[in-house]
Amino acid sequence: MAVINRDPMDAPHKTRTDALVAGGAGALSVVLALLTDPARSPDALGWTLLLASAVPLVWRRRNPLLVLLAMIPLLAPYHALDNAHTAPIPQTWIMLYTVAVTGRPLRTVLTGIGVLSVMLTVVLSINAHQGLELLRISGWVVAVLFCGVDMRVYRQYMASVLDRAERAERTREEEARRRVAEERLRIARDLHDLLAHSITLIGVQTSVASHILTVDPDRLDRSAIAASLEDIADTCREARAELRTTLEVLRDVRPDRGDRDEAEGPLPDLASLPALVRAAEAAGARVDLAVREPAGRLAPATGAAAYRIVQESLTNAVRHAGTGVRVRVAVAPDGGSALRVTVTDDGAGPPKHGPTPGFGIVGMRERARSTGGTLDAGPRAGGGFEVLALLPLQEKGTAP
Incomplete structure (x- = not known):
């Protein structure tokens, strides 16, 4: 033949x-x-x-x-x-x-x-x-x-x-390569959001404890140092738990998982935003949170994207503006088909030119695009920095 x-x-x-x-x-x-x-x-x-x-x-x-x-x-x-x-x-x-x-x-x-x-x-x-x-x-x-x-x-x-x-x-090979690239990008975003947020908070809280110890050693505020160290311990525990969940998904070590791609626990959503605010406030930021959930069911991917965008925005605010920065977080429906996420602060925002540019804003834009939404980030006219995201309430092809 x-x-x-x-x-x-x-x-x-x-x-x-x-x-x-x-x-x-x-x-x-x-x-x-x-x-x-x-x-x-x-x-x-x-x-x-x-x-x-x-x-x-x-x-x-x-x-x-x-x-x-x-x-x-x-x-x-x-x-x-x-x-x-x-x-x-x-x-x-x-x-x-x-x-x-x-x-x-x-x-x-x-x-x-x-x-x-x-x-x-x-x-x-x-x-x-x-x-x-x-x-x-x-x-x-x-x-x-x-x-x-x-x-x-x-x-x-x-x-x-x-x-x-x-x-x-x-076509199958190209599709496989595209899926691998998308998965690598998703993993990079997840690890960046998790580690950057946790490490930033730990760094700020450690600086607070160091400041208390060095400014006036004769009048040592043991309760403040203990609270700062406790916040560091809580942040480490949360980061370890999220990192373990991510690694379990990547390594697929659980025999009872089958072929599922999602993590065992639920995806973070709008209900988890207060915990982010508390962690940022423990690092010295002043945060005003206003959340108005939509009337209908919110797509899990949209809720997770909104959570990660707020998390990265708070991390950038604390990192670049330091303690005392004032941040306003507003999450509310925009019409009947989109969720508006707005995070503003009175700091200078990420530096435009630096020796090691980060991937935070890039990752937030990719998260917004992954749900079919958009994201804009940049300095405000009156000073400060603003992140504005519009995310679809429902996944593509899902009836409201």
């Missing part, structure tokens, strides 16, 4: 294979000349013409039509000398099949008409009886031509099937 499906023009070792085919056709012609019609056994010139007619088969795949035309001046004198007319059949059929299998059907039809016309003209001019006999067996010539055309059509069909299969395979 591999040989049949393969295009003969692209087959390896064409010349060597065709040389063997030419030798086999010449040997079979000799056998036919000796056995089929001993009364018309060729003379020396006939044997020369018969064997010479098989030689062009060596180059039959380089230019099939030209090779066929080169055989006609050899076969016409052979038949004109009234030699055994069935002897050249092997090389004739092989060459006709090659022309049919490598060319268009119109060329094949014209070639068949031309070959039959030459054969009948030459043989009828010598012996009318032999001409009628040749006319009766000319059906085999037509059958060979149609066999070549049919094989050509079959190979074209198989080539189209393989081409479609290759395109489908390439």
